[in-house]
Amino acid sequence: MPEPTQPTTGDDETTTPAASPAAAPATTAGAGEHRLADPADEVTEINPGVDIAPEDIGVPVVSEGERLLEVDEVTLRFGGVVALNEVSFHINKGEILGLIGPNGAGKTTCFNVMTGVYQPTSGAVRYLGKPLGKRKKFQITKLGIARTFQNIRLFANMTALENVLVGVDAHHTTGVVSAMFRLPKHRKEESQGYARAMELLTFMGLDGKADELARNLPYGDQRRLEIARALATSPQLLCLDEPAAGFNPAEKAKLMELIRTIRDQGYTVLLIEHDMKLVMGVTDRIVVLEFGRKIAEGSPAEIRDNPAVIAAYLGVDEEDAS
Numbered sequence: 001m002p003e004p005t006q007p008t009t010g011d012d013e014t015t016t017p018a019a020s021p022a023a024a025p026a027t028t029a030g031a032g033e034h035r036l037a038d039p040a041d042e043v044t045e046i047n048p049g050v051d052i053a054p055e056d057i058g059v060p061v062v063s064e065g066e067r068l069l070e071v072d073e074v075t076l077r078f079g080g081v082v083a084l085n086e087v088s089f090h091i092n093k094g095e096i097l098g099l100i101g102p103n104g105a106g107k108t109t110c111f112n113v114m115t116g117v118y119q120p121t122s123g124a125v126r127y128l129g130k131p132l133g134k135r136k137k138f139q140i141t142k143l144g145i146a147r148t149f150q151n152i153r154l155f156a157n158m159t160a161l162e163n164v165l166v167g168v169d170a171h172h173t174t175g176v177v178s179a180m181f182r183l184p185k186h187r188k189e190e191s192q193g194y195a196r197a198m199e200l201l202t203f204m205g206l207d208g209k210a211d212e213l214a215r216n217l218p219y220g221d222q223r224r225l226e227i228a229r230a231l232a233t234s235p236q237l238l239c240l241d242e243p244a245a246g247f248n249p250a251e252k253a254k255l256m257e258l259i260r261t262i263r264d265q266g267y268t269v270l271l272i273e274h275d276m277k278l279v280m281g282v283t284d285r286i287v288v289l290e291f292g293r294k295i296a297e298g299s300p301a302e303i304r305d306n307p308a309v310i311a312a313y314l315g316v317d318e319e320d321a322s
């Protein structure tokens with residue numbers, strides 16, 4: 001994605017980009033070393049918001065199938081570029097929604113608008129019925145929207161465990177004084193946070209890597225660590241930006257299983273992904289963007305047969321594609 005030409009509205013980005021797919025060795029699925037957690041493992045059960053329930057921080061909880069987030073006629077311009085053009089769609093609690101489209105369609109920009117990186121030029125994003133407004137990134141994280149990045153952003157010089165603890169800390173309620181004097185409430189939060197972080201590392205098959213520096217982890221592990229860190233913020237909505245980039249087919253198949261397991265444990269997932277097999281295999285519904293506009297929305301089967309979508313991907317006129 002190009003460098004921003006518009007100032008961000010969120011807090012400063014403090015993460016250090018980790019090794020890129022080209023710079024780091026890919027994991028070899030099936031090699032045994034970097035196993036994804038088996039969804040059937042009892043120990044891998046996790047609960048969203050296990051430490052802090054959303055209602056504890058004033059966030060209403062919606063039931064399965066109810067509308068969690070709504071993108072309402074959102075337009076975003078970067079100078080002359082209309083990255084999003086009156087885009088509307090919604091995400092229901094408990095579903096896996098795919099956001100697809102050719103390169104430059106506006107998918108990542110959409111994530112950026114939903115997570116407070118950019119303010120829409122017009123339109124609104126509503127979460128649990130309320131506009132996100134000018135909330136900053138950390139405030140949106142606290143409300144329950146977490147994301148991973150197309151280009152992995154981990155704290156490269158921190159261990160896997162420390163990276164996840166950063167996510168857990170987002171919900172800590174004790175302050176500096178409590179920490180300095182190691183008051184009981186702080187110590188309790190700290191030990192709960194540690195347990196939660198280890199639980200998430202186990203869930204992602206990374207428990208054996210807890211003490212390794214993020215930058216030394218193989219590429220596939222870095223991608224899974226990013227998901228663990230996002231889950232550590234106890235989100236209601238998990239946004240994954242091309243989580244399978246750089247994965248081989250076996251790793252993609254495992255990722256698909258993992259995404260399903262994440263949903264089965266109560267999370268709602270929004271997935272940007274170029275790999276059509278993965279998107280078609282794991283999502284309940286798909287929204288398609290092209291040149292910043294929504295061109296289709298429907299079930300994977302409907303999207304697969306949609307002439308406008310086929311045309312967008314093949315780069316031909318819609319009539320020629322039908």
Ligand SMILES: Nc1ncnc2c1ncn2[C@@H]1O[C@H](COP(=O)(O)OP(=O)(O)OP(=O)(O)O)[C@@H](O)[C@H]1O
Binds near residue numbers: 001003078104150
């Ligand atoms: N910060 C920015 N400044 C200027 N233009 C931008 C910026 N971010 C995105 N764009 C432009 O907005 C459009 C949408 O970009 P975006 O990265 O959202 O597409 P995408 O669908 O995520 O693409 P890809 O699949 O290649 O990641 C593109 O034309 C892009 O060049």
